[in-house]
Amino acid sequence: MAGRIPLVLLACGSFNPITHQHMRLFELARDHMHQTGLYRVVGGIVSPVGDNYGKQGLVVSKHRLAMARLALQSSDWVSVDDWESQQEDWTETVVTMRYHYDRMAAQYHNSKDPPTASDVPQLKLLCGADFMDTFKIPGLWRDDHVEEVVGRFGLVCVSRGSLQPDRAIHESDLLSRHRQHIFLVREWVHNEISATEVRRALRRGQSVKYLLPDSVIDYIREHNLYTQDSEMKNKDVKIRPLTMQTIQD
Amino acid sequence: MSSQEKTRVVLLACGSFNPITNMHLRMFELARDHLEDTGRYRVVKGIISPVGDSYKKKGLIEACHRLEMARLATLNSDWITVDDWESQQPEWVETAKVVRHHADLISSENNSDDVDTVRCGKRRKLEQNTIICQSSCNINTKEDSPHLNLLCGADVLESFGVKDLWKPEDIEEIVGRYGVACITRCGSDPEKFINQSDVLYKHRKNIHMVREWVTNEISATHVRRALRRGQSVRYLLPDSVVRYIQEHSLYSVESEQKNANAILAPFQRYTSSN
Numbered sequence: 001m002a003g004r005i006p007l008v009l010l011a012c013g014s015f016n017p018i019t020h021q022h023m024r025l026f027e028l029a030r031d032h033m034h035q036t037g038l039y040r041v042v043g044g045i046v047s048p049v050g051d052n053y054g055k056q057g058l059v060v061s062k063h064r065l066a067m068a069r070l071a072l073q074s075s076d077w078v079s080v081d082d083w084e085s086q087q088e089d090w091t092e093t094v095v096t097m098r099y100h101y102d103r104m105a106a107q108y109h110n111s112k113d114p115p116t117a118s119d120v121p122q123l124k125l126l127c128g129a130d131f132m133d134t135f136k137i138p139g140l141w142r143d144d145h146v147e148e149v150v151g152r153f154g155l156v157c158v159s160r161g162s163l164q165p166d167r168a169i170h171e172s173d174l175l176s177r178h179r180q181h182i183f184l185v186r187e188w189v190h191n192e193i194s195a196t197e198v199r200r201a202l203r204r205g206q207s208v209k210y211l212l213p214d215s216v217i218d219y220i221r222e223h224n225l226y227t228q229d230s231e232m233k234n235k236d237v238k239i240r241p242l243t244m245q246t247i248q249d
Numbered sequence: 250m251s252s253q254e255k256t257r258v259v260l261l262a263c264g265s266f267n268p269i270t271n272m273h274l275r276m277f278e279l280a281r282d283h284l285e286d287t288g289r290y291r292v293v294k295g296i297i298s299p300v301g302d303s304y305k306k307k308g309l310i311e312a313c314h315r316l317e318m319a320r321l322a323t324l325n326s327d328w329i330t331v332d333d334w335e336s337q338q339p340e341w342v343e344t345a346k347v348v349r350h351h352a353d354l355i356s357s358e359n360n361s362d363d364v365d366t367v368r369c370g371k372r373r374k375l376e377q378n379t380i381i382c383q384s385s386c387n388i389n390t391k392e393d394s395p396h397l398n399l400l401c402g403a404d405v406l407e408s409f410g411v412k413d414l415w416k417p418e419d420i421e422e423i424v425g426r427y428g429v430a431c432i433t434r435c436g437s438d439p440e441k442f443i444n445q446s447d448v449l450y451k452h453r454k455n456i457h458m459v460r461e462w463v464t465n466e467i468s469a470t471h472v473r474r475a476l477r478r479g480q481s482v483r484y485l486l487p488d489s490v491v492r493y494i495q496e497h498s499l500y501s502v503e504s505e506q507k508n509a510n511a512i513l514a515p516f517q518r519y520t521s522s523n
Contacts (some may be wrong), residue, residue: 023483024483027481027483028481030481189468189485190464190466191465191467192464197463206278206282207282209274209275210271210274210275210278210279210487211271211423213464
């Protein structure tokens with residue numbers, strides 16, 4: 001794959017818990033980006049959100065990290081990163097992206113002499129189609145952040161079922177302006193298994209085998225995660241992005 | 250205590266398993282949860298029975314591979330097993346026969362567990378795959394034999410209506426004498442389908458509709474397509490199966506052409522005979 005742009009895919013999210021669906025995102029995205037003929041995917045990062053995000057049912061990051069690591073043990077290109085979850089307060093997606101990009105750039109500058117900008121991998125945000133719709137939720141995103149996430153970095157959006165990311169792009173001037181930086185990947189397998197469904201099944205004592213790796217299921221049982229109680233966590237709490245004061249950076 | 254009153258159930262899934270996917274495996278888990286949730290059943294075993302090569306379905310690769318993949322996929326299951334009887338028969342075997350074979354086997358295993366309450370003097374030593382003595386002289390003081398249910402998707406149930414695909418007496422036997430656990434898709438209307446078929450309606454008590462609230466349609470067709478195109482199928486099937494497929498270079502453009510001009514075994518059998 002000589003001459004191709006090296007690319008790293010970063011997935012932010014709750015991973016509460018990680019499922020086969022999440023891991024599929026990486027596989028589908030990698031195949032798609034390779035098939036464009038322009039990119040060479042050199043890495044994948046799973047970055048679980050911090051506990052201060054305040055989402056209902058979010059179990060502590062220590063567990064979510066451990067489960068993601070178990071799940072990705074057998075992956076030779078995707079790894080788990082805990083920087084985001086270790087920050088004191090919730091971190092905006094763009095801040096996480098900047099951190100990872102700067103880290104990669106520093107690595108390359110240290111190892112190459114002289115460093116060339118083209119050696120540093122590009123970093124793109126890997127997400128599902130539902131993520132595209134979040135851009136229009138009032139108060140959730142700052143415009144300049146969306147501009148940077150999409151315009152400077154870029155999105156790889158995997159869609160499934162009836163969700164239409166095309167429409168979300170169409171309905172947003174900002175997204176439309178950066179259309180060439182948004183890669184839409186179609187998941188043809190109709191598969192609506194989500195972490196929400198997995199938690200529901202676990203609460204009801206139903207089997208989740210074959211939806212997530214056995215090692216993660218064992219971990220969940222050992223630590224008795226995902227109960228009625230755990231789902232009530234943060235019930236009356238607003239998610240952090242909506243309560244945060246606008247930070248001037 | 251209360252588990253003694255529960256009916257024991259064995260789930261049997263017939264199909265191509267070309268290849269086996271996480272969806273196939275999920276069917277077993279969903280059906281077991283559903284049946285046990287009623288409080289009336291205890292699912293004791295699951296059997297995967299891949300169809301023989303003589304079924305002549307397009308793209309069907311050799312049974313030895315399909316069996317091995319299914320075995321790899323169920324290594325981590327403590328209740329689902331793979332059975333090769335069907336695929337080892339020289340000719341294609343109707344589903345009803347496969348169901349009957351396994352039901353008889355279960356019944357004989359159950360009888361041979363019997364200790365000393367048999368009225369008959371002799372106890373016949375029972376071997377696998379032999380005709381089972383349907384002796385009415387056995388006192389049923391032991392537990393009843395587990396019931397065998399065919400585990401399938403709604404598409405199989407609906408295929409009962411396809412001309413020349415099933416013998417009417419076979420359908421009657423499967424739903425009437427044994428039973429079916431049918432996984433239904435979100436959005437489909439299983440009750441309606443049962444209503445529209447006299448034979449299904451008659452035996453509706455033996456048909457367990459397992460509602461799949463969350464769609465999970467990892468079709469083997471899709472998996473084979475992805476493989477032909479060099480795309481990843483990781484996390485759609487167990488890793489061990491993905492590795493096996495890679496090691497043996499299964500599923501190519503060539504393999505998908507297998508049986509392209511052949512007639513599916515049931516059609517050949519039922520339409521040529523009268």
